[in-house]
Amino acid sequence: MKALITASILLFSSNLWAASIIVEDSYVRHMPPTQTVTGAFMVFKNTTGSDLAVVSAESDVADKVELHTHLHEDGVMKMRQVDKIEVPAGGATVLEPGGLHVMLIGLKQPLELGQMVEIKLNIDDGSSTQIQAEVKSVMGGMKMGGMKMGN
Numbered sequence: 186m187k188a189l190i191t192a193s194i195l196l197f198s199s200n201l202w203a204a205s206i207i208v209e210d211s212y213v214r215h216m217p218p219t220q221t222v223t224g225a226f227m228v229f230k231n232t233t234g235s236d237l238a239v240v241s242a243e244s245d246v247a248d249k250v251e252l253h254t255h256l257h258e259d260g261v262m263k264m265r266q267v268d269k270i271e272v273p274a275g276g277a278t279v280l281e282p283g284g285l286h287v288m289l290i291g292l293k294q295p296l297e298l299g300q301m302v303e304i305k306l307n308i309d310d311g312s313s314t315q316i317q318a319e320v321k322s323v324m325g326g327m328k329m330g331g332m333k334m335g336n
């Protein structure tokens with residue numbers, strides 16, 4: 186009986202925590218099999234009355250997961266790692282090609298179209314949100330040729 190109560194408390198608290206930032210429209214950019222890095226894009230929605238930030242991300246499919254943004258420097262688009270991605274109270278932050286993104290670095294296996302990639306997002310209130318992002322082919326948007334892919 187005690188174990189049951191503990192389990193339901195755990196379940197309840199993880200549900201509560203998962204709700205501080207809701208993730209919508211998530212997808213991972215499909216890349217040729219020779220590429221070992223790619224980006225994940227999504228919308229963070231803050232359901233609370235306090236400003237929050239996503240401070241890190243994790244995924245089993247890659248050696249390293251970083252939070253990135255794009256900057257224009259001398260006419261060249263470069264990626265920079267950022268400490269966090271802020272999501273204002275009651276607001277939303279869009280991660281999209283050419284802007285903020287979750288970078289998957291050192292893919293252990295090529296990602297296939299339609300595959301679901303599990304990504305865990307850690308939030309500065311101590312909670313985390315687990316998402317499943319589908320691997321999709323992304324047309325248009327940023328041109329990969331002009332980008333420094335972090336090496």
Ligand SMILES: [Cu+2]
Binds near residue numbers: 253254286
């Ligand atoms: Cu990046």
